[in-house]
Amino acid sequence: DIQMTQSPSSLSASVGDRVTITCRASQNINNYLNWYHQTPGKVPDLLIYAASTVQSGVSSGFSGSGSGTDFTLTISSLQPEHFGTYYCQQTYSTPLTFGGGTKVEI
Amino acid sequence: EVHLVESGGGVVRPGGSLRLSCVASGFTFDDYGMAWVRQGPGKGLEWVCGIHGDGDATAYADSVRGRFTISRDNAKNSLYMQMNSLTAEDTALYYCAKSTGRSCTYYGVDVWGPGTTVTVSS
Numbered sequence: 013d014i015q016m017t018q019s020p021s022s023l024s025a026s027v028g029d030r031v032t033i034t035c036r037a038s039q040n041i042n043n044y045l046n047w048y049h050q051t052p053g054k055v056p057d058l059l060i061y062a063a064s065t066v067q068s069g070v071s072s073g074f075s076g077s078g079s080g081t082d083f084t085l086t087i088s089s090l091q092p093e094h095f096g097t098y099y100c101q102q103t104y105s106t107p108l109t110f111g112g113g114t115k116v117e118i
Numbered sequence: 119e120v121h122l123v124e125s126g127g128g129v130v131r132p133g134g135s136l137r138l139s140c141v142a143s144g145f146t147f148d149d150y151g152m153a154w155v156r157q158g159p160g161k162g163l164e165w166v167c168g169i170h171g172d173g174d175a176t177a178y179a180d181s182v183r184g185r186f187t188i189s190r191d192n193a194k195n196s197l198y199m200q201m202n203s204l205t206a207e208d209t210a211l212y213y214c215a216k217s218t219g220r221s222c223t224y225y226g227v228d229v230w231g232p233g234t235t236v237t238v239s240s
Contacts, residue, residue: 013180046226048163055213055230056163067228099163103224106177108153108165 014038014102018111025118031087033114035100040080044104047076047085051096059098060085092118120144120229122214127234134204134238140197140214140231148172148192151222154199155230156210166212167199168222177222181207204238211235 015038025031035045043063048056058067060076063083073088087094095118100111126138138154153168167178167188176188187200197214211233219225 044224048226050163055232058218058226058228061218061226067226097162101163101165101226103226106168106223107179108168108177108223110163110165113162 013107014041014105014109016100016102016109016111018100018114020114021112022115022117025090025116027090027092027118029090031090031116033085033098035083035085035111037081037083037102041102041104043079044102045076045078045083046101046103048099048101049094049096050099056099090118094118120216122216122229122231124212124214124231124234127212127236129237129239130204131240132205132238135200135202136204136236138199138201138212138234138236142195142197142216145216147195149220151217151220151225152190152197153215153217153222153227154188155213155215155227157213158210164210168217169197170222171220175222201236204236206238209236209238
């Protein structure tokens with residue numbers, strides 16, 4: 013199975029900060045990497061798919077990059093609604109796997 | 119509007135069984151792969167299993183393979199998961215989720231139901 017490792021596991025930042033979260037796959041997954049955002053008590057939202065394509069309806073402040081085994085999610089200017097937990101997910105091969113999550117506190 | 123609604127959760131003893139259901143609306147059901155994703159109390163997301171749009175291909179997490187079975191009835195716009203030999207580690211909120219493509223691989227999930235809670239306890 014492909015293991016997904018996110019870092020950091022948590023971070024604290026201020027409104028307006030640029031935030032970067034990384035995700036590393038245990039083997040090459042090409043660009044089959046998605047990012048989700050979940051706030052407490054809510055279902056996850058798909059932010060980015062195929063490593064760098066922003067899902068329709070998602071704010072322009074999110075961007076993704078990477079290919080192979082190393083990926084990043086960047087929030088260009090952190091806003092209060094961005095708090096919560098971010099998860100990466102590989103969809104290259106089954107079983108599909110999520111990273112452990114990065115909790116963003118503001 | 120696209121909707122997914124799960125049902126069938128509850129409290130079950132270790133070793134017991136449950137069948138979860140998910141009814142979909144607002145999209146052409148058999149055009150999309152579907153999945154079950156769970157989240158234990160205070161824990162992260164765990165992909166449990168997935169099924170292709172035509173129902174001919176399925177996949178499972180190692181933790182549930184051989185105990186859980188995913189299926190779908192495209193005529194009823196419904197997704198199911200039979201859960202057998204349940205253990206405390208299966209206690210979680212179970213989400214029904216729609217893939218962005220016909221396969222349950224390669225694509226993310228863009229629509230989630232509100233979830234149904236499964237508690238395994240003696």
